[in-house]
Amino acid sequence: MANNTKIFKLQGKVQHYTWGGTDFIPALLHLPNNDKKPFAEYWMGAHDNVPSEVVLPDGSLQPLNAFVKQDAAGILGKAVNERFGRLPYLFKVLDVKDMLSIQVHPTKQAAVSAFDAENRKGTPLNAPNRNYKDDNHKPELMLALSDFWLLHGFKAPQALVTILMQTPELQFLVPVFDGKNYHALYEMVMTMDQHEVDEHLQPLLDRIVPLYEKGFLNRSQEDFWAARAAKTFCEPNKLDRGIFSIYLFNLVNLKPGEAIFQDAGIPHAYLEGQNMELMANSDNVLRGGLTNKYIDVPELMHHTKFEPVIPDILKGTDGPVIGETVFPTPAADFELHRLTLKAGSPVTLTAATAEILFVYEGAVSASDGNNEISLGSGETLLATAGASFELTPSQHTVMFNATVPH
Numbered sequence: 428m429a430n431n432t433k434i435f436k437l438q439g440k441v442q443h444y445t446w447g448g449t450d451f452i453p454a455l456l457h458l459p460n461n462d463k464k465p466f467a468e469y470w471m472g473a474h475d476n477v478p479s480e481v482v483l484p485d486g487s488l489q490p491l492n493a494f495v496k497q498d499a500a501g502i503l504g505k506a507v508n509e510r511f512g513r514l515p516y517l518f519k520v521l522d523v524k525d526m527l528s529i530q531v532h533p534t535k536q537a538a539v540s541a542f543d544a545e546n547r548k549g550t551p552l553n554a555p556n557r558n559y560k561d562d563n564h565k566p567e568l569m570l571a572l573s574d575f576w577l578l579h580g581f582k583a584p585q586a587l588v589t590i591l592m593q594t595p596e597l598q599f600l601v602p603v604f605d606g607k608n609y610h611a612l613y614e615m616v617m618t619m620d621q622h623e624v625d626e627h628l629q630p631l632l633d634r635i636v637p638l639y640e641k642g643f644l645n646r647s648q649e650d651f652w653a654a655r656a657a658k659t660f661c662e663p664n665k666l667d668r669g670i671f672s673i674y675l676f677n678l679v680n681l682k683p684g685e686a687i688f689q690d691a692g693i694p695h696a697y698l699e700g701q702n703m704e705l706m707a708n709s710d711n712v713l714r715g716g717l718t719n720k721y722i723d724v725p726e727l728m729h730h731t732k733f734e735p736v737i738p739d740i741l742k743g744t745d746g747p748v749i750g751e752t753v754f755p756t757p758a759a760d761f762e763l764h765r766l767t768l769k770a771g772s773p774v775t776l777t778a779a780t781a782e783i784l785f786v787y788e789g790a791v792s793a794s795d796g797n798n799e800i801s802l803g804s805g806e807t808l809l810a811t812a813g814a815s816f817e818l819t820p821s822q823h824t825v826m827f828n829a830t831v832p833h
């Protein structure tokens with residue numbers, strides 16, 4: 428009886444932010460895009476602003492947030508409902524064509540008090556100068572689907588000094604850093620008057636933008652991204668101070684299948700590529716440049732961890748199911764699993780909470796004894812807490828599974 432089923436097809440929603448690419452997500456989801464609109468993100472989750480739609484057994488649709496609320500303990504499971512009271516994660520596919528802003532996310536504790544303070548001040552939730560959209564932290568895990576480039580945390584001291592010395596226009600920052608003082612260095616570039624920013628960055632850009640335009644720079648060079656940023660964001664006499672940060676942070680290249688975790692306080696920015704992203708269900712972002720959006724420097728400084736970061740590139744560990752790779756992180760809000768399934772070799776899974784399974788490649792049939800659902804590439808399954816279901820792939824299939832640690 429389909430009425431007792433615990434598995435459902437789920438329909439996510441596309442976000443057409445201007446930085447998105449025009450081809451990757453339409454091809455993945457089998458959607459036409461004849462007018463070449465940017466398809467930046469595909470959201471799978473219960474976020475109140477952009478809930479996915481559950482396809483009910485009678486074919487009707489129900490927003491996932493409303494679906495969860497009607498029986499939160501049953502759908503999320505008792506433990507997750509008691510701890511979070513909502514679907515704790517948000518699952519996305521991203522196609523980054525133009526780089527995103529440099530950002531830092533607050534800790535849970537900081538988000539609770541700052542959200543409350545902004546409410547008491549009466550700053551409307553949708554105000555452009557509002558920092559805190561909710562009371563949650565936003566740790567993020569991303570897994571590369573393509574060659575992926577990002578900025579992630581401050582460089583180690585020696586690497587930082589080396590790049591500053593190699594870049595004549597930035598050598599003035601070496602004594603400020605003094606081999607260790609990340610706070611002084613970042614404070615200087617983030618609080619410098621705009622005319623000083625222009626005085627330092629204009630000669631740099633005058634030197635590197637022509638090299639970029641002639642194709643003499645490559646993606647493993649900070650100069651490449653600084654020149655690209657200048658061409659994307661900068662107005663004359665108002666150069667984006669985020670360009671300094673391109674040199675201060677680790678420039679990281681992930682190969683397909685590699686992942687990286689970004690906890691509270693780690694400054695980061697996505698530069699280019701496609702990924703799966705799994706994060707706590709929050710929209711709290713403090714920005715530090717490469718953007719025309721609102722930047723609150725004191726708030727950004729307050730939440731940034733001023734310490735070197737050695738990027739920890741995660742390849743995952745084998746899970747209990749054949750073909751399963753688990754990407755554990757310190758976050759209790761989510762855990763990403765990848766399933767690589769062989770044609771005709773079924774696997775059985777039990778959902779630890781409301782789990783979302785995205786078919787990246789291949790085709791699979793899902794059955795819980797009450798209901799059978801066929802899924803092709805770009806399609807998504809929702810399994811509610813306790814669902815025991817079998818996945819039977821008809822060909823080589825790769826799926827990404829959002830769940831909680833269990």
Ligand SMILES: [Zn+2]
Nearest residue numbers: 530532567695
């Ligand atoms: Zn982020």
